[in-house]
Amino acid sequence: MDEFRDTAGEPVGADIDTWVRSFTRKESDSSELPPHHPNCLGCGPENPNGHFLSVRRDGDGVIAHHHFDQRHVGAPGIAHGGAVATVMDDLFGFLLYSVGELAVTRRLELDYLTPVLLDNPYILRAAVRSREGRKLHLTSTMEDAGGRSVITATALFIVVEVEHFLKSQKNPRT
Numbered sequence: 001m002d003e004f005r006d007t008a009g010e011p012v013g014a015d016i017d018t019w020v021r022s023f024t025r026k027e028s029d030s031s032e033l034p035p036h037h038p039n040c041l042g043c044g045p046e047n048p049n050g051h052f053l054s055v056r057r058d059g060d061g062v063i064a065h066h067h068f069d070q071r072h073v074g075a076p077g078i079a080h081g082g083a084v085a086t087v088m089d090d091l092f093g094f095l096l097y098s099v100g101e102l103a104v105t106r107r108l109e110l111d112y113l114t115p116v117l118l119d120n121p122y123i124l125r126a127a128v129r130s131r132e133g134r135k136l137h138l139t140s141t142m143e144d145a146g147g148r149s150v151i152t153a154t155a156l157f158i159v160v161e162v163e164h165f166l167k168s169q170k171n172p173r174t
């Protein structure tokens with residue numbers, strides 16, 4: 001791959017290339033799925049401001065057990081809707097390990113059926129509903145321990161080439 005440089009002349013392509021190539025090493029029999037990136041806001045283990053989402057394969061889809069904490073408060077005791085959307089978006093991103101192609105969120109829609117409570121355990125599931133060319137139609141749910149649906153979400157992800165990420169590297173240090 002050609003070397004890409006940022007506006008300051010620093011090479012950036014190698015890092016992105018390494019990141020993208022790393023996905024091809026992650027197909028395994030294990031149902032545990034690796035984080036998208038060590039610093040990913042949704043699942044990165046090295047992002048202290050992140051959600052540390054941990055996701056497993058579940059049949060053709062994915063599943064996660066998750067709880068929100070005081071860092072994600074909106075109204076007292078209730079998770080901020082944007083924090084919930086972050087987690088659902090990231091959950092959808094784990095379906096890409098099964099799709100086997102890079103894709104990004106074009107549309108994300110959530111129904112907040114009941115408040116998501118802090119420090120409460122939830123079960124999150126997502127699956128690919130259908131695919132039309134580059135368009136991946138995705139669906140997910142978040143349930144409480146009693147099996148009650150608290151969130152439903154759908155998303156449209158668009159399959160992209162690695163160049164999508166390379167051309168976005170204007171400021172690789174952030």
Ligand SMILES: CCCCC/C=C\C/C=C\C/C=C\C/C=C\CCCC(=O)SCCNC(=O)CCNC(=O)[C@H](O)C(C)(C)COP(=O)(O)OP(=O)(O)OC[C@H]1O[C@@H](n2cnc3c(N)ncnc32)[C@H](O)[C@@H]1OP(=O)(O)O
Pocket residue numbers: 023024036040042089090091092093094096097100101102103104105106107133134135156158160164
């Ligand atoms: C090799 C192994 C791979 C394993 C991969 C594993 C892991 C992850 C890999 C990558 C993902 C990276 C990290 C994941 C991290 C977290 C997960 C969360 C994901 C995100 O956090 S990601 C960030 C937020 N995301 C963006 O930063 C996107 C910004 N955006 C764009 O960069 C462009 O917008 C783009 C490229 C998306 C599309 O641009 P474009 O020009 O290529 O495509 P275009 O506009 O033509 O749309 C194409 C077709 O979608 C139809 N369409 C459009 N909108 C529609 C709608 N609302 N309803 C119905 N249809 C719709 C059109 O009508 C057309 O349809 P048709 O093809 O039939 O004409």
